[in-house]
Amino acid sequence: xxxxxxRPPHWWGSFTIPLDQSLQWRIGPLTxxxxxxxxxxxxxxxxxxDFDSDDITWEVQSSDQLPETLDNNSRYIFSKIVKQLTVSPxxxxxxxxxxxxxxxxxxAGEEVTLYVSSPLWLELALGTSPATVLEEVAIQRPxxxxxxxxxxxxxxxxxxxxxxxxxxxxxxxxxxxxxxxxLIRNRADTTLTVERLNLPAPLLSLYACADGQxxxxxxxxxxxxxxDMAELKIGDKAPEEAKSPELLSKPRNTAxxxxxIRAFNAVFS
Numbered sequence: 001x002x003x004x005x006x007r008p009p010h011w012w013g014s015f016t017i018p019l020d021q022s023l024q025w026r027i028g029p030l031t032x033x034x035x036x037x038x039x040x041x042x043x044x045x046x047x048x049x050d051f052d053s054d055d056i057t058w059e060v061q062s063s064d065q066l067p068e069t070l071d072n073n074s075r076y077i078f079s080k081i082v083k084q085l086t087v088s089p090x091x092x093x094x095x096x097x098x099x100x101x102x103x104x105x106x107x108a109g110e111e112v113t114l115y116v117s118s119p120l121w122l123e124l125a126l127g128t129s130p131a132t133v134l135e136e137v138a139i140q141r142p143x144x145x146x147x148x149x150x151x152x153x154x155x156x157x158x159x160x161x162x163x164x165x166x167x168x169x170x171x172x173x174x175x176x177x178x179x180x181x182x183l184i185r186n187r188a189d190t191t192l193t194v195e196r197l198n199l200p201a202p203l204l205s206l207y208a209c210a211d212g213q214x215x216x217x218x219x220x221x222x223x224x225x226x227x228d229m230a231e232l233k234i235g236d237k238a239p240e241e242a243k244s245p246e247l248l249s250k251p252r253n254t255a256x257x258x259x260x261i262r263a264f265n266a267v268f269s
Contacts, residue, residue, distance in 0.1 A: 024063035028176035044070035084127030
């Protein structure tokens with residue numbers, strides 16, 4: 001029989017799971033069940049194929065369901081019993097390729113802010129010192145895509161399932177995705193056509209607002225005067241649109257955070 005469990009303020013955080021009990025997360029299309037046993041943790045997850053992408057609901061509750069009844073399941077064996085599990089949202093481990101709803105042209109000297117929605121992963125870790133990471137689970141696994149001028153030049157990325165928008169109010173705000181403001185400046189003498197945008201998700205930290213919306217710092221992309229190079233700058237704090245932000249996770253890759261100069265076709269396409 002499942003234990004009584006009060007609804008937490010967010011789907012992330014630290015959770016104490018009694019022995020021989022399970023907790024179930026439902027976030028967007030993902031169902032995740034975690035069970036604590038004597039010297040063992042069982043984790044199972046599955047995704048709903050007919051999920052409504054505009055659904056912003058989530059729930060965390062005790063459950064009688066066993067992890068092994070789900071499509072993807074795993075077991076972790078330990079010599080000591082640890083009942084505390086930490087669930088943390090993480091950004092993607094690859095860049096995210098996002099498209100505007102309709103491609104647009106940015107004339108010389110103009111700038112625009114786009115709002116990009118990024119998929120999230122769950123990091124599951126035991127409350128040991130240091131923390132023991134068990135695994136990461138994608139809430140909504142994006143498809144793979146190649147971004148670059150050719151099959152020899154470029155990188156493997158994820159394709160976003162959500163279009164970026166110039167108006168924040170038009171971007172659906174979802175519990176299982178993060179929002180990044182991207183400022184694009186065209187300093188070249190020619191028009192910039194924006195059809196696809198490469199968002200460096202592994203270089204971004206993640207913040208949470210009191211309302212549960214997740215944000216990353218602002219990204220500024222400046223097309224140089226010559227037109228063949230682009231400057232990429234990542235903010236060092238939450239964007240001004242995020243109210244009362246709290247830092248949840250640091251960038252996956254901190255080695256390159258700062259101002260980067262990249263080839264134009266590595267940023268826009």
